[in-house]
Amino acid sequence: MKNISKEDYLSEIYKNSDENGQVKANLIAEKLQVSNAAVTDMLKKLKREGQIKYEPYRGVELTSKGKEYAKNMVRRHRIWEVFLHQIVGLPWDKVHDEAHHLEHSGSDELINKMEEMLNFPQFDPHGDPIPSKLGIVPEQKHNVALSNLKQNQKGVVIRVNDFDNNFLIYISQIGIKLKKEIKVCEVLNFDKSILVEIDGKKNNLSRTIAENIFVEIKK
Amino acid sequence: MKNISKEDYLSEIYKNSDENGQVKANLIAEKLQVSNAAVTDMLKKLKREGQIKYEPYRGVELTSKGKEYAKNMVRRHRIWEVFLHQIVGLPWDKVHDEAHHLEHSGSDELINKMEEMLNFPQFDPHGDPIPSKLGIVPEQKHNVALSNLKQNQKGVVIRVNDFDNNFLIYISQIGIKLKKEIKVCEVLNFDKSILVEIDGKKNNLSRTIAENIFVEIKK
DNA sequence: AATAAAATTTAAGGATACTTAAGTTTGTAT
């Protein structure tokens, strides 16, 4: 087990790439909670290994080799999440932290066996796509942040951000889960919070919460 | 996850303690496949932390703190083994290597949940005892190495050593598993190999193989 | 184009966990 850090860097670069596949060094530092200097160090190592394209002061970009590695890590993480949720019965607010450690252990054969056991899931418990053994990433339904909906629009939850456990616990409590329909009743001009209806019950969601829930807009 | 090495040292000290709880430094080096010098280094660190009693040139001994930590690691390892065997369906020759990595990840809560799911198993797939949450180690039935049996004695397999996958694959192939009865038909003076009967079929086992299978002697 | 601010790298250093080679201590054999 020598590559835990490297693997985390590669995953994070993959997950934070923009449309052109570029990432800023400092964004990686922030996501991984390390200093900018640590990132520079690691980027040099990853470049030496041919995992990334990197010129000092410019952004970072995965090479095809690096992207393959990164996608496999994301795959491992998300399969662990589904496994922990469906087989072990952990709630969706617990699986990310456990998977973050487990993703670095267990052979690829074990991951493949778990995937088969789970009947080849396409998405993790938060709606994120799971790259296949061959590196193919399932297409998401077209979705937008709930905060973008106008009054009286309805959306079906496709994905939620998984990095804050309390956020996940909270939205579960008010009935939000994948595939649930949410109707926006009112957008408050005061603080841009929104009043939504879920299962016939009304709730006020802060803008920040609404920005972390992604829905397919229903006509 | 910063303690992987330390955890491996503690487990190994625990598993290799003699009747007086003592272990020789070089035995740890051999088991962990590192240099003797590396062991000396780590022993100093573990002593500083109060996990072991250690005086240079004398043996090592776990303190109660160290023993508690070590037993928990052994518990984690063995629960992972049972889980991988029973839930994921891995054969007994695959579980040790996977568990050796997984034992360092996953919260204690996850381990406890898996244990419950497995209905609190007392022994792992190789017959090794699983310490409880409270640190209580289940008693093994009295057993001896198969190599100690005399001609015409019968034994029931209680435990097998799990550190060599090919050994496990081989003995599975000839029908040996936990609870299986084995009869010693003949001990060959030539090389101390033994002729055994399993399910009515005869097989010759080398002394080395017989030394790694432990049986309860049947009258 | 000059200047200031922001982003990023370099420099120096620390902890962990190894390595090999060179001592030191211990126990055994004569």
Next chain:
DNA sequence: ATACAAACTTAAGTATCCTTAAATTTTATT
């Protein structure tokens, strides 16, 4: 009691992954 080999530790050095502080490059502002 001495000598010697085996067991063990110390010394010196390496790789990884991190830190803070200082320097540099880029970018935005005037």
